[in-house]
Each structure stands twice: as structure tokens, then as C-alpha cells.
Amino acid sequence: MNTYQQLQGVLVQQLTQLASLPEFQGPGLEQLLDKLRQNRFHLVVLGAFKRGKSTLINALLGDQILPTAIIPLTSVVTILTYGEDLAIEVRFHNGPRRQISQAELVDYITEKGNPGNRKGVQEVEITYPSEYLKDGVRIIDTPGVGSVYSHNTEVAYNYLPQVDAAVFVVTVDPPLSAAEHEFLRDIRDYVHKLFFVLNKIDYVAETERREALEFTAQVLQGELAAEQIKIFPMSAKMALDGKTNGHPELLEASLLPPFELMPAHSPS
Ligand SMILES: Nc1nc2c(ncn2[C@@H]2O[C@H](COP(=O)(O)OP(=O)(O)O)[C@@H](O)[C@H]2O)c(=O)[nH]1
Ligand SMILES: [Mg+2]
Known part of the structure; x- marks a missing residue:
């Protein structure tokens, strides 16, 4: 064969x-x-602000690479790709490129450090020696969709036609916002590339989690006019804690491992 x-x-x-x-x-x-x-296999991570997109990517990498927080919001697309060492390159709209340290990352990819993308950053590429990226997987972290920062929503839309798969991150609490509904309707055409993470399951008890899962599945199927969609319940935060602090039981409880095994992640 x-x-x-x-x-x-x-x-x-x-x-x-x-x-x-x-x-x-x-x-x-x-x-x-x-x-x-x-x-290459391009995996784009979409979702509203603060749903845990960057935390999920950090969890996949097993390291706190991307800034995550309540306040500083990602305002620029960040691409993560395999490299033997951690290296970060900022690419500006008008051409120049700049190598920066991890500590400087917040000055370029957060709304606080770079409001309205005043610094004219086109994208940031981070290379990192993670197993997850080794087979040519490239992860694209997008700014949150459906926010007051309309330039961010646009950035997220523009990526869809080019990617192999898209993870849309929603959370158990609160349920889908109006902006998320709108975004989902707009991306119906890409439903074959879409799967979902229902994040922050650590906020709710087991029974509530099941209810949230059923409810979210119903809403998403309705919105996307799809018969079946794939949703992974998860706690990205627990997964990251489990990996960085060496607690296998936390990692298991986070439900990240089934997501990592998903065949859609590797070129095939
Ligand atoms: N409790 C809980 N908090 C989480 C989880 N994932 C992310 N967060 C928190 O949610 C906030 C936003 O996360 P971030 O990854 O920056 O969201 P993004 O804007 O979608 O990239 C941060 O304070 C994270 O620590 C989770 O699974 N459980
Ligand atoms: Mg983020």
C-alpha cells in the first residue's frame, strides 16, 4: 500500500x-x-473572548506560552509551529520582522499592550518544540470574535477558507452569546471543518455538565443546520495545570486527552 x-x-x-x-x-x-x-495541517482556534482559546493552546503545548487573562485580550493572530527552540517573530504590516522574547509577547498580541493593533502587527509566529506540532500541525490562535473590536472578528473570518480544521471554543457558563450565534450562522459553509470544545467544565458538577453538553449540542446543530457535530467537553485550565505541574490525574479529569487523540489533528 x-x-x-x-x-x-x-x-x-x-x-x-x-x-x-x-x-x-x-x-x-x-x-x-x-x-x-x-x-502542513492548519488548525485554527476560534471563539469569543475569554472562552479559553489561548489556554487550550497552552494546554496542547503543555506550557504557558501564550498570555491568558481576564483583561489583556489577544488582538493579533498568532501562529504556533514546530521548532527546536522557542522563538518568537513579530511580522508587521509594512514588511519588517522582529524577534522578541516571551516576556515581550504581551506588548504585541494583547489589546492592552497593543490597543486596536496600533503597532501594525500582521501576525506573530512562535516556534516551539512540542510533540503536538511535530508532524506539521500549525495552530492559529485568533482574536475573539464578536466583540467591540470589529477588526478582530474580521481577522477570524479571513482564516477559515485556508484552514484544515477549526475548533470553536464555547463554555458551560455563560451559554452562547448573540455574537457567537451570529458568527456560527456566518460560518455554516465551513461546518465540515468545524468541531467544538465546551470549555470550563470545572465550573459545574457532573449532572450540569451533561445538561450543558446536550443544550449546547442542540443549539449548535440548529444554528449550523447540521445533523451531527462533535463537541469535546473540557477544562483547558485543568489540563494545563495537570501538564505543567505533573499531575496525570488532573490531566485525565480535564478531558483533554481524547481531544488530542482526534485523528483530524494530523495530516492524513
Ligand atoms: N475555570 C476555568 N477557567 C479557564 C479555563 N480555560 C481558561 N480559563 C480562564 O479564562 C480566562 C480567559 O482565558 P484565555 O485563554 O485568555 O481566553 P481567550 O480570550 O479565549 O484566549 C483566563 O483567566 C483563563 O485562566 C477552564 O477550563 N476553566
Ligand atoms: Mg486569547
Whole structure:
């Protein structure tokens, strides 16, 4: 049987031939080729502010890399990709790039450190030696959708067509906001790429959690006009605590492990 790499090689060859034809000129096919050659899987994390998107990414990496908080909000897209060392590069709209330290990250990717993206940051790329990223998975942390900062919602929308999968983070408490409803309706077309995390389950007891799960599933199915959707209940915070402080029982109770095993995460 052919391996993924062999099939990928054949696909790259055939697409390259196609790309040379006049009727296939344009950026679409070239981008696809680039992605295939680089063996990348783009996973975008969406959701309203403070639902725990950055915490979830930190939990996946097993380290407190991204700033998370009640007040400083992410206002810039951050891309996490594999590298042997932690390195952070800020890319500005007008071209220049700058290497920064982890301590400086808040000055660029939070609303507090960079209000309204006054510093003109296009995106920030962080390389990090995490197993999770090793097979070409790239995680994209987006600013919260549906906020007073409309430039943030736009940023999140723009990413959808290019990604392989999108995780939409909601929480047990409070239930979906009007802005989240609106965003979900707008992204219906991408339902085949979407799955959900019902975060902050540590706030509620087991029975409430089940109710929240059923309720959220109903609402999401209605909103997306989908028959089945995949929801992972989780406590990203417990998962991060469990990993960083070496408490396997916390990690297990956080319900992160089934999410990590999801096949959609690796190129296939
Ligand atoms: N109790 C609880 N708090 C969480 C959980 N996940 C995130 N938080 C907290 O929620 C706040 C917002 O998290 P953050 O990751 O910055 O949200 P983002 O704006 O969606 O990126 C922070 O104070 C986190 O510590 C969770 O599973 N349980
Ligand atoms: Mg965030």
C-alpha cells in the first residue's frame, strides 16, 4: 500500500502539471501546492473572548506560552509551529520582522499592550518544540470574535477558507452569546471543518455538565443546520495545570486527552 508520503509526492507532481496550464493560473493552486510540499495541517482556534482559546493552546503545548487573562485580550493572530527552540517573530504590516522574547509577547498580541493593533502587527509566529506540532500541525490562535473590536472578528473570518480544521471554543457558563450565534450562522459553509470544545467544565458538577453538553449540542446543530457535530467537553485550565505541574490525574479529569487523540489533528 502507498504511504501518505508517496501519495503526497504523486499529488504534488500532478498538481504541478496542472498549475502550468493557463486555465489554472492564480494563487489558489500555488497555495495548495505549497501546503502539500510543506506537509502542513492548519488548525485554527476560534471563539469569543475569554472562552479559553489561548489556554487550550497552552494546554496542547503543555506550557504557558501564550498570555491568558481576564483583561489583556489577544488582538493579533498568532501562529504556533514546530521548532527546536522557542522563538518568537513579530511580522508587521509594512514588511519588517522582529524577534522578541516571551516576556515581550504581551506588548504585541494583547489589546492592552497593543490597543486596536496600533503597532501594525500582521501576525506573530512562535516556534516551539512540542510533540503536538511535530508532524506539521500549525495552530492559529485568533482574536475573539464578536466583540467591540470589529477588526478582530474580521481577522477570524479571513482564516477559515485556508484552514484544515477549526475548533470553536464555547463554555458551560455563560451559554452562547448573540455574537457567537451570529458568527456560527456566518460560518455554516465551513461546518465540515468545524468541531467544538465546551470549555470550563470545572465550573459545574457532573449532572450540569451533561445538561450543558446536550443544550449546547442542540443549539449548535440548529444554528449550523447540521445533523451531527462533535463537541469535546473540557477544562483547558485543568489540563494545563495537570501538564505543567505533573499531575496525570488532573490531566485525565480535564478531558483533554481524547481531544488530542482526534485523528483530524494530523495530516492524513
Ligand atoms: N475555570 C476555568 N477557567 C479557564 C479555563 N480555560 C481558561 N480559563 C480562564 O479564562 C480566562 C480567559 O482565558 P484565555 O485563554 O485568555 O481566553 P481567550 O480570550 O479565549 O484566549 C483566563 O483567566 C483563563 O485562566 C477552564 O477550563 N476553566
Ligand atoms: Mg486569547
